[in-house]
Amino acid sequence: MADSQSAAVDTPNSKPMIRPADPRFSCGPVKKHPGWTWEGLSEAPLSRTHRAGQAVARIKEAIDRTHALLELPEGYHVGILPGSDTGAMEAAMWSLLGQRGVDVFGWDVFGKRWILDARDELPLDDLRIFETPAGQLPDLAQHDGKRDTVFTLNGTAAGVWVPDLDWIDPAREGLTLCDATSAAFAVDIDWSKIDVLTFSWQKCLGGEAQHGMLVMSPRAIERLNSYKPAWPIPGLLQLHSGGKANMAVYEGSTLNTPSLMCVEDYVSSLKWASRIGGLPELVRRSEANFAALDAWVKQSDWLGYLCEDEAARSPVSVTLKFTDPRIAVMDAEAQWALTKRICSLLERENAALDISMHRQSVPGIRIWCGPTIERDDLAALGPWLDWAWREALDAA
Structure with a gap:
């Protein structure tokens, strides 16, 4: 009050x-x-390796609580990645794109970051870019279900969001990659239209920074199992293992050392959210x-x-x-x-x-x-x- x-x-x-x-x-x-307090983090397994049983269990608890709170469909997987939402989104782009043409819709600072990645860093050969100034939404009707699609659900710096996902082809052949860092836990999401979704702890639930979350549909996992891009993928963005999807990522293993204090803080926020409804x-x-x-x-x-x-x-x-x-x-x-x-x-x-x-x-x-x-x-x-x-x- x-x-x-x-x-x-x-x-x-x-x-x-x-x-x-x-x-x-x-x-x-x-x-x-x-109601957040430092005392709420007192059970964090500090000064332990993140591979220890207690630490892995806490990481897995964060994953499982995320799955439950977001009301994800059966078969969707959740992983913790380094580099906040940026790391999670770039891991998805680096590891999944390139099999077919890609459309990127950008109107926000970070949406335009994905445009730069797709156009200048990977770079993708078959790429269509739909870009508008801050405050305006691109023409989402240009979506082509035969192509992969990259978009931001809520533009934090532009004040523009995608009010619904009706424009996404339910019978699409391509994957939809969605940066939802400013939307997850704050708005309803139609998961039938989402194949990959990323967010960070520092947004809607007030967690600490540095860690990103990756939600993968069965179709996204199948892409990893059947395709690996020709370009080199940095280890921190690598979602493959032995040419297949690295499923350990979704069971409590991480690509680098996470902060167990930050994990505990995120778990605290997830518990709060569950308590209030x-x-x-x-x-x-x-x-x-x-x-x-x-x-x-x-x-x-x-x-x-x-x-x-x-x-x-x-x-x-x-x-x-x-x-x-x-x-x-x-x-x-x-x-x-x-x-x-x-x-x-x-x-x-x-x-x-x-x-x-x-x-x-x-x-x-x-x-x-x-x-x-x-x-x-x-x-x-x-x-x-x-x-x-x-x-x-x-x-x-």
Whole structure:
């Protein structure tokens, strides 16, 4: 609950009376789950090899709880990889692609990273790229079920998400590779349309960074068993063993040494999610959070959604651009300076931390609405945004 703190001053722009109880609205790493404590990690098998029985059991528990919480279909496998979501996604791309043509849909900082990987690093011979600026969704109807497809489910830095997967061919021959790091555990996912999905612990459930999760369908495992790309695959991205799928990855083995402290932290977040009602409650919390912030955005006269298409507007990583006409005449650097002043004022007041837009996007504000955030804190945030805006604009 938001705590009441009287901070009125004798100026026309008085500070709001209610301050968010927790000011951490960063889009990544995101806020820890409610009730998190260091004591909750006291059972971590520290100073043990990750190959020891207790450590392997804890890693396997993280895998099994992930499978259960995401409500994965039978036959889907979950593995832990190094390098956060980036490592998991690149492992999938390096190990699976190249058998057939590939389509990459990109509109976000990281979606465009997958474009660079496919075009410049692998590089793929038969490649189609569908790319749009931040705030716009590509034409997903260009999807061809005979080809492999790479896409981002929720663009963290662009405020754009894919509202449904109806555009994916249910009888497809190719694989769908989905970067869902800002969507897993916050929105419903149609697993019948997903062959490979990746995410990181630092996103929706507030875990620590460095580790990525890889979800593989039976069709993806079959691709590994029947095909291996001609290009060299770094060991940290290698999903094969002896020319077949390395199934040990999905049983608690890892491609490098994981942090058992981070594993324990992730298990703690999974337990919290199960206690409060599982995936349905996580999605409900995220939807309620977005509704609270959306009510303020709709009445704001200086901020609006970067994504103008309401259907494609992300309800998780809310990305806002300046709409006041006085800002439109400023160049980008001046707008970034204004963003910095707003964020500095809010941090000084401990009202909001780390809400500046991603530097590779456009100037503005980015606010996380995932399930570890409290709705009351988002409701209390709006007046503070207005206060900081007026203060920063007066100083501009």
